[in-house]
Each structure stands twice: as C-alpha cells, then as structure tokens.
Amino acid sequence: MVKQDRAAxxxxxxxxxxxxxxxxEGFAPxxxxxxxxxxxxSNGALHFHFESKKSLARAVEEEAVQAVRDITGKxxxxxxxxxxxxxxxxxxxxxxxxxxxxxxxxxxxxxxxARGEESLLxxxxxxxxxxxxRRAEEEGELAEGVSPxxxxxxxxxxxxxxxxxxxxxxxxxxxxxxxxxxxxxLPGLAGVREQPVPAGPPSMGASGHRVVRPAQPTD
Amino acid sequence: MVKQDRAAxxxxxxxxxxxxxxxxEGFAPxxxxxxxxxxxxSNGALHFHFESKKSLARAVEEEAVQAVRDITGKxxxxxxxxxxxxxxxxxxxxxxxxxxxxxxxxxxxxxxxARGEESLLxxxxxxxxxxxxRRAEEEGELAEGVSPxxxxxxxxxxxxxxxxxxxxxxxxxxxxxxxxxxxxxLPGLAGVREQPVPAGPPSMGASGHRVVRPAQPTD
Numbered sequence: 001m002v003k004q005d006r007a008a009x010x011x012x013x014x015x016x017x018x019x020x021x022x023x024x025e026g027f028a029p030x031x032x033x034x035x036x037x038x039x040x041x042s043n044g045a046l047h048f049h050f051e052s053k054k055s056l057a058r059a060v061e062e063e064a065v066q067a068v069r070d071i072t073g074k075x076x077x078x079x080x081x082x083x084x085x086x087x088x089x090x091x092x093x094x095x096x097x098x099x100x101x102x103x104x105x106x107x108x109x110x111x112x113x114a115r116g117e118e119s120l121l122x123x124x125x126x127x128x129x130x131x132x133x134r135r136a137e138e139e140g141e142l143a144e145g146v147s148p149x150x151x152x153x154x155x156x157x158x159x160x161x162x163x164x165x166x167x168x169x170x171x172x173x174x175x176x177x178x179x180x181x182x183x184x185x186l187p188g189l190a191g192v193r194e195q196p197v198p199a200g201p202p203s204m205g206a207s208g209h210r211v212v213r214p215a216q217p218t219d
Numbered sequence: 220m221v222k223q224d225r226a227a228x229x230x231x232x233x234x235x236x237x238x239x240x241x242x243x244e245g246f247a248p249x250x251x252x253x254x255x256x257x258x259x260x261s262n263g264a265l266h267f268h269f270e271s272k273k274s275l276a277r278a279v280e281e282e283a284v285q286a287v288r289d290i291t292g293k294x295x296x297x298x299x300x301x302x303x304x305x306x307x308x309x310x311x312x313x314x315x316x317x318x319x320x321x322x323x324x325x326x327x328x329x330x331x332x333a334r335g336e337e338s339l340l341x342x343x344x345x346x347x348x349x350x351x352x353r354r355a356e357e358e359g360e361l362a363e364g365v366s367p368x369x370x371x372x373x374x375x376x377x378x379x380x381x382x383x384x385x386x387x388x389x390x391x392x393x394x395x396x397x398x399x400x401x402x403x404x405l406p407g408l409a410g411v412r413e414q415p416v417p418a419g420p421p422s423m424g425a426s427g428h429r430v431v432r433p434a435q436p437t438d
Binding site for chain 2: 023024025026027028029108111112113114118119122146150151153154156157158159160161162164165167168172177180181183184185186187188189191
C-alpha cells in the first residue's frame, strides 16, 4: 500500500518534471536525464514508469486533458447559459496556463511538429467550445444569422493564439486581455455590448445591454 | 558574375529547403544533411553559406519578414482606410502561409521554444497591426470607446492562432474562415455589421451597414 503510494507519487513527480522540461525546451531537445533529475529519481525509475519520451509526453497531455475536463465540468455546474459558461471557462483556462505547467506543456506538446501527433488537448477544447456555442444557440443567445460554425474558428484561433503568445509573455493570458477579447466579439456574436447575464437571452435586454440586432422575425 | 548568380541561387535553394525541413520537423530535429540534400548541394556548400543551423533559421526568418513587408507595403498602396487595409492584409498573409513555405517556416520558427529566440516575424506583424489600428482610429473608423490597444490582443491572438491551426489543417487559413473572423469582430471593433468601404468612416453608413453605436458626441 505504502509502496503503491510511493510509486504514484514518483509517477506524478516525473509528469511534472517532464512538463517543465517540455514547456521550456520543446519535445525534441528534452532529455530524459534532465527529467529524471528534475523529479529527483534515477533514470531507471523513469524507465520503470515510462517506456519512452513519447509515452511521457502522452502522460503529460492526458493529465492536461483531465485538468481541462475538471475546469469545463465545474463551469457547467455553474448553471449559466452557453455564452456565460464559455466566457468563464476561457478566462479560467487561460489563468490555468499561467499557473499550471502541466496544462501549459500539454498545449505546447500538441502543437510541436517534432512530436508528429495530433493534439489531444486542442481537440478536447474545440469539442467543448462547439458544445457551448450550440447550447448558446439553443438558448437564443447568438445574434441573428450567427451559427455556432460561424463563431467557432474565431474563438478557437484566439484561444490558441493567446496560449502561444502567453508562452513568451504572461500578460497575453491576463483576465483583462481575455475579457477584452470577449468585449470585442460579443456585439457580433450575441448582438450585445456587454456580457449576458447568466439566464435570459440577450434580446431580453438586461439593464445596460444594447441590443444591436433585431429580435428573431416573428413569421 | 555568373559565379555570383550561382552562389545566390544556391543560397536561395538552401533557404527554401531549410524552410521545408523546419516547417515539417521543427528546429531541433532538423538535420543539416536533410537540408543540403533537399537543396541538391553538398554539406560543404551549405557550410560555405551558413555557419550553423541557427544562422540558417535566421535567414529563413529574415526572408519571411521581407515577404510580409512586401504584402503590407502593397496593401498600403491600395489607399483604403486602416481597417480595410488590415482586413485585406490579414487575408493575404493567411493565404501566403498556405502557399509559401518560407513564410510558414518563418512563423513556426518564431514560436519554437527549442530555438530560444524572439520571433522577428511576430513583432513585425504586431507593429503593423498596431499601425493600422491607429490609422483606423485617426480616420474615425473605430467604434466609440474602442482604442487600438483594446483591439490589438484579439487580432494578434486570432492571427497567431489561425497560423498555428493552419499548420495541421489548411482550412483554418481559407478566405472564408478569415472573413468570418472579421465579420464576427467588426460590430464590436467598428460598430458596423459589414466591412467598411475603402473610403469614408463607418458612421457614414454605406448601404447595407448597420451602425450600432451612436456617432461621436458633438459636445
């Protein structure tokens, strides 16, 4: 039992140390020796847990996917509408990229051509954004004539871009920057100038909202 | 003279071959032998022109910067307003990422942690976007309350994101996708639903435009 605990702890230390080295250097130059040293274990211990650098990278990515699922799951529990949930989750995820080296490395590994694998994390995130946009559409939150498919590319590109830019300068991931993105996009996306309140479609015009598109035609 | 021509052509072939290998594999795994083979020259010829992989990467980046300057210079000659010029340039640049391996590799090298250098191309692009947003502001094209600094992060993040996503799937770089981004952003950025015509600020309401913000206060 104690032995199992220790093995699990060693595995966690290796994943964290690997995330640090991958995020700093990229996949190809990352050395397994640097990773085992970072985790405070021997090369033998590393190879007991992970058969290759590739499988270590995959473990980092899987742990990052789990972290993103925790964020999106918690956001859903909030009970807000699709857009509100999407905005809150984006802010939360970008903050997590600053604080959590495993999430950061997970995203960076996904975009690393040296690894030659599809990004688990990016497809997970894209699925979630699509789901929330569809939910927003069903709830009548999207501006007239805007479909989830119209909005998805801009939101995906912006979040991937903030993640990339944030690797060099954390200010790209600040709440202020992310909220600024939503402020710019909301008039086109939802037909409102300010963030919609948790319940109620934008055309209901919560105080301070400017409804810039006509309500759905009644015919 | 003929010898100089041949040297210049060899240098160009090496830059192009390097761009292909860097874009496909990333900086760290790229082998100089694969690059000289791709250029159809000997390793010795490669080393005559470039002292290291780093200097070859720098040459690819510099050539990509030149290509971006050609695009932005030509766009300025078009004589449209700041927003129009910015939109046209974005579409052109994203198309260029599909067609021109040197421009693609230039952007990818800039974001490669293995190289450990600041991205020349990204700073060049950011400066240009800032200039165009300032010009749009001076020309009264931005919606009231929106400054160039408010709009810059979203536009930078989206273009960097499209570039990253486009490395795996070219449809992220299509005109349709890029125009869709601008359609989503224009209501918040310029207070109009459609792209402004080349001359005249959006508040002049070219046919089909919906002006969603009040004109500048007259006091």
